Amino acid sequence: MQYMDLDAVQSRMTKRIFFNRLSKMLFLASAFFGLIVLAVLLYDVVSDSIGWLSIDFLTSLLSTNPDIAGIRGAILGTVWLMVIVGPVTMILGVCTAIYLEEYARPSKFTTFIQTNISNLAGVPSIVFGLLGLTVFVRLFGLGSIVLAGGLTMSLLVLPIVVVASQESIRAVPAHLREASFGMGATKWQTIKNVVLPVALPGIFTGMILAISRAIGETAPLVAIGIPALIIPAPSGIFDRFTALPMQIYYWTIDSVMVQEYAYLAAATIVVLLLILFTLNSIAILIRNKFDRRY
Amino acid sequence: MAQSLLKKKKPVMAENKTEAKPTVYDTKKLNLWYGKTHALKDIDLEIQERSVTAIIGPSGCGKSTYIKTLNRMVEMNPEVRTTGEVQYRGRNIFDRNYYVEELRTRVGMVFQKPNPFPKSIFDNVAYGPKIHGIRDKKILKQIVEKSLRGAAIWDEVKDRLNENAYGLSGGQQQRLCIARCLAVEPDVILMDEPTSALDPKSTLKVEELVQDLKKNYSIIIVTHNMQQAARISDKTAFFLNGEVVEYEDTNLIFSNPNDKRTEDYITGRFG
Numbered sequence: 001m002q003y004m005d006l007d008a009v010q011s012r013m014t015k016r017i018f019f020n021r022l023s024k025m026l027f028l029a030s031a032f033f034g035l036i037v038l039a040v041l042l043y044d045v046v047s048d049s050i051g052w053l054s055i056d057f058l059t060s061l062l063s064t065n066p067d068i069a070g071i072r073g074a075i076l077g078t079v080w081l082m083v084i085v086g087p088v089t090m091i092l093g094v095c096t097a098i099y100l101e102e103y104a105r106p107s108k109f110t111t112f113i114q115t116n117i118s119n120l121a122g123v124p125s126i127v128f129g130l131l132g133l134t135v136f137v138r139l140f141g142l143g144s145i146v147l148a149g150g151l152t153m154s155l156l157v158l159p160i161v162v163v164a165s166q167e168s169i170r171a172v173p174a175h176l177r178e179a180s181f182g183m184g185a186t187k188w189q190t191i192k193n194v195v196l197p198v199a200l201p202g203i204f205t206g207m208i209l210a211i212s213r214a215i216g217e218t219a220p221l222v223a224i225g226i227p228a229l230i231i232p233a234p235s236g237i238f239d240r241f242t243a244l245p246m247q248i249y250y251w252t253i254d255s256v257m258v259q260e261y262a263y264l265a266a267a268t269i270v271v272l273l274l275i276l277f278t279l280n281s282i283a284i285l286i287r288n289k290f291d292r293r294y
Numbered sequence: 295m296a297q298s299l300l301k302k303k304k305p306v307m308a309e310n311k312t313e314a315k316p317t318v319y320d321t322k323k324l325n326l327w328y329g330k331t332h333a334l335k336d337i338d339l340e341i342q343e344r345s346v347t348a349i350i351g352p353s354g355c356g357k358s359t360y361i362k363t364l365n366r367m368v369e370m371n372p373e374v375r376t377t378g379e380v381q382y383r384g385r386n387i388f389d390r391n392y393y394v395e396e397l398r399t400r401v402g403m404v405f406q407k408p409n410p411f412p413k414s415i416f417d418n419v420a421y422g423p424k425i426h427g428i429r430d431k432k433i434l435k436q437i438v439e440k441s442l443r444g445a446a447i448w449d450e451v452k453d454r455l456n457e458n459a460y461g462l463s464g465g466q467q468q469r470l471c472i473a474r475c476l477a478v479e480p481d482v483i484l485m486d487e488p489t490s491a492l493d494p495k496s497t498l499k500v501e502e503l504v505q506d507l508k509k510n511y512s513i514i515i516v517t518h519n520m521q522q523a524a525r526i527s528d529k530t531a532f533f534l535n536g537e538v539v540e541y542e543d544t545n546l547i548f549s550n551p552n553d554k555r556t557e558d559y560i561t562g563r564f565g
Contacts (some may be wrong), residue, residue: 177412185395186395197412
């Protein structure tokens with residue numbers, strides 16, 4: 001008794017192979033979709049910015065006259081913002097990760113902290129903005145200055161640093177810790193001399209991704225009340241400021257009044273994207289370079 | 295502190311034929327649980343100083359658990375509970391005011407898989423002295439050379455001390471780990487299947503090294519390789535299902551075992 005009818009199998013063969021090819025095309029098309037959208041967006045922005053993006057544009061102060069307006073203030077604002085975000089998230093994030101991975105014993109309290117870090121990562125950025133407005137701007141009376149913006153941003157990206165640091169600390173093989181403990185090292189000596197050096201590339205990668213997220217975020221800055229027009233560039237963390245995404249935001253909504261603002265926004269987008277691509281590339285480079293097996 | 299082995303209070307111990315050496319570890323009624331699993335049952339063992347004590351037995355018999363109890367490394371697993379006593383040089387290691395760091399400074403460990411740090415050869419060996427507060431470069435250099443010589447690897451690495459330890463072969467890495475252990479000048483060296491990841495030639499080198507080291511150190515070695523136990527140890531303990539079946543002079547246990555189970559195991563009938 002033969003169940004396989006060779007003729008029937010043969011007649012279905014063409015169809016099966018056709019569907020096989022079709023499915024491959026569908027998956028390929030899906031994968032390309034995102035890439036195409038990005039390409040269109042880049043083309044649109046870059047073509048709008050041509051003629052407007054220049055060294056003068058980068059070094060001039062803000063102005064209502066589109067011909068002489070520049071983003072020196074916005075660039076410096078973003079830089080000062082990162083001067084706050086970098087150290088604050090690095091210290092808070094890495095310390096939190098060390099506690100959770102190395103010291104905390106599994107308990108309800110640990111689970112509670114862990115869950116809330118995940119929750120924090122899911123909170124919409126505008127909510128962080130309102131938190132920043134309530135606590136840093138109003139309660140602490142800081143006003144809409146770099147420090148208030150930086151602390152707000154730090155809270156927003158903290159979960160990224162914590163989770164990335166936790167993952168790279170967890171990836172440090174147990175046998176390295178054992179070697180250190182086996183010689184009578186304390187936990188802190190082991191963390192400092194063995195765990196952190198091995199985990200550092202992963203922590204840095206997380207830091208860079210967090211910073212690039214903070215550079216691009218707009219909503220929290222809108223919420224803490226960055227004004228539309230700030231002419232002087234900030235020179236410290238206690239100055240009022242604007243930042244690159246804010247500048248894009250205001251120029252875009254004002255382009256109904258002055259059409260050239262749209263081109264200025266496009267030029268600023270190009271600058272912002274270049275910064276972000278560079279940071280992300282550095283993150284990938286670090287990850288690849290230090291992706292060793294222990 | 296030296297308790298005579300000839301007291302013969304241990305039921306599993308037959309008459310002792312070797313001369314009595316001072317006791318370094320005295321285990322009394324040690325029980326250990328991983329959660330609900332009873333991994334060590336009423337272990338009684340006295341281990342002599344400046345000798346090689348081998349611990350043999352099939353997989354899961356508790357031999358690794360036992361050796362990791364001796365430097366309390368077993369407590370890395372938070373589920374572990376113990377009862378009974380392990381005396382190291384007359385002090386109970388489970389005593390509340392006995393710091394594990396203090397114990398592990400005196401009792402070094404060599405692991406199953408060579409586990410050098412991703413640092414230079416020099417920094418690997420200098421790690422122990424450094425964490426114990428030695429900062430003087432000159433002294434560190436002397437310690438590194440002495441330890442590498444002690445582990446019979448000095449000639450192979452003396453020209454490349456600043457290279458990463460990962461560039462060494464597996465056998466060299468394991469001897470480096472032994473050197474790293476010696477750098478802290480321990481009293482006891484625990485070895486948990488130190489040659490199981492090595493080729494025969496490297497294994498031989500480590501075995502020769504163990505023979506040499508026992509002049510100055512007490513060595514406790516877990517091995518799944520019975521020939522190895524027979525070759526290098528003075529006394530052998532046979533573990534089965536978390537119990538010590540037999541603890542005897544190595545030449546006796548391999549030529550004339552008291553217990554049927556020991557005989558079955560060493561003749562290869564199970565395990």
